[in-house]
Amino acid sequence: MADEKQKAAPEKDTSAIKKVLSTKSLGLIKAWEESEKTKVDNKTNKKLSNVVAWELSKQAYIDARQKKFERKLERKKAMYVEKMQNKVAEIHKKADEKRAMVEDVKEEERTKVEEKADKFREIGHVPKKILCFNF
Numbered sequence: 415m416a417d418e419k420q421k422a423a424p425e426k427d428t429s430a431i432k433k434v435l436s437t438k439s440l441g442l443i444k445a446w447e448e449s450e451k452t453k454v455d456n457k458t459n460k461k462l463s464n465v466v467a468w469e470l471s472k473q474a475y476i477d478a479r480q481k482k483f484e485r486k487l488e489r490k491k492a493m494y495v496e497k498m499q500n501k502v503a504e505i506h507k508k509a510d511e512k513r514a515m516v517e518d519v520k521e522e523e524r525t526k527v528e529e530k531a532d533k534f535r536e537i538g539h540v541p542k543k544i545l546c547f548n549f
Contacts, residue, residue: 534541
């Protein structure tokens, strides 16, 4: 029986050692797992940061180009508006000149009519074409 107790004791010792080693191994494995997960998380965060930085730089570039084009379009628009205003002013000037010419022609024709009327009065002759009156 003593032999059996001696055999049982080493088996208990071995199983206890195995249990301790197993627990220690499990702890080491868990620590390794956490370490690897942390590495993966850090690596992913770094890549995500790079993506965000890339996106922001591209967006800033596009925004700068857009503002440049907007300024260019605003200058073109201002030039076009000025050009159209000049054309409107030119049209207004020509219209004034044409009005003046029409008024001059009107005054000349009225003067001619008055001169003819004066001649008819001097002669005592009635014009043949009278629009409003028929004698």
